[in-house]
Amino acid sequence: MYILHIALGGCLTFPAVRYGVTEDTGGHIAYILGAVTAQAKRTDVDRVDIVTRAFDDPDLGSDHMHLVQTIGPKSRILRLATGDRRYLAKEALAAERPALERAFADLIGRMGRKPDVIHAHFSDAVMTVRGTAARHDIPVVYTPHSLGIDKQACLKGPGCAVLARRIDEEREALATARAIVVSSRDEAERQVEAYDADVAAAVHRVAPGVNLPAAPSGTVAASALVDPYLTDPERPMILAVARPVIRKNLLGLMRAYADHPTLRDRANLVILAGQRGGGIVQNEESRRVTDALLREAARPDLAGRVALPPRHAPKAVPQLYRLAAARGGVFVNPALHEPFGLTLLEAARFGLPVVATREGGPADILETIGHGTLVDPTDASAIGAAIDALITDRTEWQRAASAARRNMQAFDWNRWADRVQRVYSEFHRPRRSFARPRHLLASDIDGTLTGSAASARRFGSWVAKNRHIPFAVATGRSIVEARNVLHAWSLPEPDIFITAVGTELHVREADGRFHLCHDYASRLHEDWDRDAAWRVLTSSSLELQPNIEQRRWKLACYGSQREAELLRERYRRSGVAVRIVASHGNLIDILAPNGGKAAAVAAAARRFGLNLADCITAGDSGNDSDMLVASGLGILVANARPEMATLHGGRIYRAEAPHAAGILEGLAHLGLVREEPKRRSQGVFA
Template identity: 30%
Template sequence: MNVGLNLLHLHLHGLFRSHDLELGRDADTGGQTLYVLELVRSLAARAEVDHVEVVTRLIQDRRVSADYARAEEFIAPGASIRRLSFGPKRYLRKEQLWPHLDELADQLVVQLQARDRRPDWIHAHYADAGYVGALVSRRLGLPLVFTGHSLGREKLRRLLAAGGDREQIEQTYSISRRIDAEELALAHADLVITSTRQERDHQYSRYGRFHSDRADVVPPGVDARRFHPRSTPQESADVSAMMQSFLREPQRPPLLAICRADRRKNIPALVEAFGRSSVLRERHNLVLVLGNRDDSRQMDRQQREVFQQIFDLVDRYDLYGSVAYPKHHRRDQVPAIYRWAAERGGLFVNPALTEPFGLTLLEAAASGLPMVATDDGGPRDIHRRCDNGLLVDVTDRESLQDGLERAGSDGGRWRRWSDNGVEAVSRHYSWDAHVCSYLALMQGRLSTSAAAVKLLERPVAQANPLGDRLLLLDLDTSLEQPDAEALQALRHQLSASPGRSMGPGLGIITGRSLAAARQRFTELQLPEPSVWITQAGTEIHYGQEDQSDRLWAAEIGVDWQREGVERALADLGDHITLQAADNQGPFKVSYLLRQPGPAVLPLIRQRLRQQHQAARPNLRCHWYLDVLPLRASRSEAMRFLSLRWALPLDRFLVVASQQGDLELVQGLPAAVIPSDHDPCLDGCRQLQRVYFADRARLSGVLEGLQHYRFLSARARVDQSSM
């Protein structure tokens, strides 16, 4: 009997549920949320699909509905939501989720491992889910589909073009982390789904790890049951009642905008164009449906600023009686609002600075409402197929005003645009066509990583060499010039513990080669380690074995070109110099910085991306730069060991103290940070499983061991509350 497909979607930020989506509540709950919900419903209705699951964030916050605190929720037959808790319980905007995404990735790997059947593929939506999807895909060998929805590089370009300050943009949007996450997702994605050709050919092409042969355009669908031109007297009366208190002449053709109160949506520019034009003010009303608002104090700062700009412009141009901005509307009223505007010969206006696709444009077109839209991204494809309005340069105030005046000047042309839109959406943008293309692409293109499959199929008879928990010490920091008394105490505690499979094991992390690490370790007179993670995480050795773990080498070697890395960075001699040959490794190119600090890292990342190198730089202790395979790190080596030997991550204890150690303390492993740590680790105080010791260096490590009772039979590293 044929088994249907089992699909997993990752949609992490905003507020996601199966009913009454709070679209427009904030910048994180918009068109992406609706798209994912409709896609999941449509997939679940297909005969070839057994089940579709959406993983999102579990939120316990009195400021939002209790719906978001339910661990599981039914969407439709064959479709469900699973909510996982990561980071603080309260609702967070997406820019604040980055420190907590590793925790989710670790949880998801554990849950998927425990299932009888794993997903056939993962579809990650937006950069945050792309980051998590890349990690899960890498560790479990599951195919990955990525849809960015909007991209960080394009957003940065537009914000800078609009006069934004780069440092302020970074502070507000964490734009560098977002772009890095998009690069990681693109490097791991078996398939990238874009909504438009412009998005694929111009926006994604700015990413060094984007492969155009792995990308396909699949325009989103429109629900024809909801969006159509056939209105009823009752729904028209309901919308009229919503606008009645605002408009003196409600029968005038409205200029309708439906979006979030977000700077990128550029609504103040629309209000100003309306206010400055006597033609528009005599001919039209302006209707702004910008989400629901109750108490302005509960809005985020950006929403408040946008509304304040709108109110100021209404006052400046004395637009009272000509502009409507209702405080509340239900999601099920949106189709009726489009139809109400179409009945009056109105126009749908999308003045966004950047528009990856523009689902609202299709909804309006299906409802018989022509458009005036930004000449950017998705509207170009929609206009090419639908011929249902005008595209304008919304960054030019005169162009926007002129486009609006021309679009509303010819009734015959308006009717032709209206008919074109209804017919073209039915032909090109149905959900049935979208899902058919979607499934065909995935079934035809996706395959699993051979190395990952080998890892998952490892012989179960092999004995676990790590012990029932594993202490990982950094030879280059924690054990460098240790205090004699503290070293003696550690020696005594490790010697007294059972060791190996009966108790805790010892692991050594180092940037050195195995031979150099063993030579240095012998001087410490500590018990023999169970495992060595050497060469900055690129090699794993067990006990006295000289042969490195071949599965790990195969996994990190995907697309790695050591000589290509050296060539890509060869002309940066003013910034970096190669270390001696004995500090190099097959999967590690090591440099010294000529000037300490992270300032050179963006340049190095740029060079590696431009030369299409699957590599990443890692700066340690301000001076030492290692360039490693994209899939390699000390953190990923630790997770490889967890999967390889079925030792849960919450049974690992790591020590972090220096620049570059941040990767070690994120996620499920427990961590100790001595008091003399680098200031860059102070931000980890918000993480649950991190203990900040009062003492320095190795004494701080001993304090952490006592805190977790790690070396006793009653170790508590697997408890979530520290």
């Protein structure tokens, strides 16, 4: 496979990237270089190149004039030359778009072998390549890195009109791409969906890796960089590394440090806020933030306690993480919103505990690694208190540092490359087609398909062999998270996705992509007053599930079966029509009255000319009950939750085997698994 990445902004070179030398020379470049390096190692990748823009600016380095730059035996940087050879900031590239489109078309036209996929970074890259990609039938994958909708909340003034145009372009890019690769659940399920572009089914959440080496030599460069600013350099170091933009909230961190009663006396604050001075390109926003930081640092009570170095060499960054860890410090990402948070992974690489914003990707990172604390970035006192707690509680500091080193392997570029390669491969894989199927199989995922790797493999083999039977998954998860679990268990992608407890039905349309079924969505809209349902829920004393679990046709809270009954009665008295589903002993879902897994399975079956009596369903918990009872055969796996003990009605097969083996047992009962020995039923009909 030949993979072509394209990113137009910033100073993209190899190997010595001068991060922070311009506003646009940031984390996306580290992401692309990490991705390309891992992809180039793969035996199923023949070549992987990066396309960027050529410019001539002596202050920024001569590399950017070269149209071809070698990275490795299988990878290069290819630069597009246009009439304007100046360095242009991202906002100024729009005027150069027509010339870049022509240059890209010429580049592809000269290639003997066309790329098998174009992976575009930021919306401007998608818009630049989409015409040429369409002419040559090359699928485009889009990684946004940073989306404008969240930035809009942080930015006021003349930049708003520019940002509005960017948001419109991002919406168009989302609709153009065959697949969208993001890093966090927040990006996948909140940010992208905020564009209302019906692309949720094209989104894949794939965690990136870390580029910094695990053990850079020494800390001499880091000490030389920051110690001259500090009266007592050996005190614990509070470290932040971020671009000087409003969204990164560095001024909020400075004030949290300055205003904490004891933090100033216990620790030093070191902020690496890009680069400044001669030869550095800063826009108005970054200059304003930098000036505000310098004014705050000049307070008399902060003298000798704050370091804001104007420049740094690339080797100093990994050494700073190591130095902060050696001094018992903490890394802080206080961003008002952080799409992912690569710096939190970099800190973990060096065993450095973190305090991070709860807004965006850091929640995913800390849930996986467990090396610190999430905070409200708008609460300065909470930021200061969280930093102080980690610095002063050495037991907790050691626990977080150990977790960082132990759990870092979850974020690895080779894993990223493997997962994304599967995304690319889907574009060229023949689709399953069904003439006149007799059955549809719909199964829950967690605890039903998953739980036994061997059984999951056998089930996957059965799906591959029985191409005449459509396969659907019916889960409480979003489609993005459902895909991730299926991938983790090496389970096949289904023909139909039923997600969010049967309130979202995703079907594959003629363009080869999954889309939300609008007929089913229209049915869910009937009699559903989400605002009224939300008011009733929030007026109860039940604890809400996280915002990301609140969907268009599903609300969610925590509670027991008994609390679900009380909530059901509360809705009845309020006159608000809902369906309430309790499961797993502590989860309650409030659904649109026409939703649920049974309704979604019925809608999926109709697409194949079938009805519920023709469907086989499998599950293990309360949110599977309706489809198990309503279908022609419901398979209850042996590891079913206690709440299913009293399930009755319909045609229920209670399997003796757990997980996917139980599904195969039920299919064998119907004669659909020839090699699977029939097991004695404990009571086929409940």
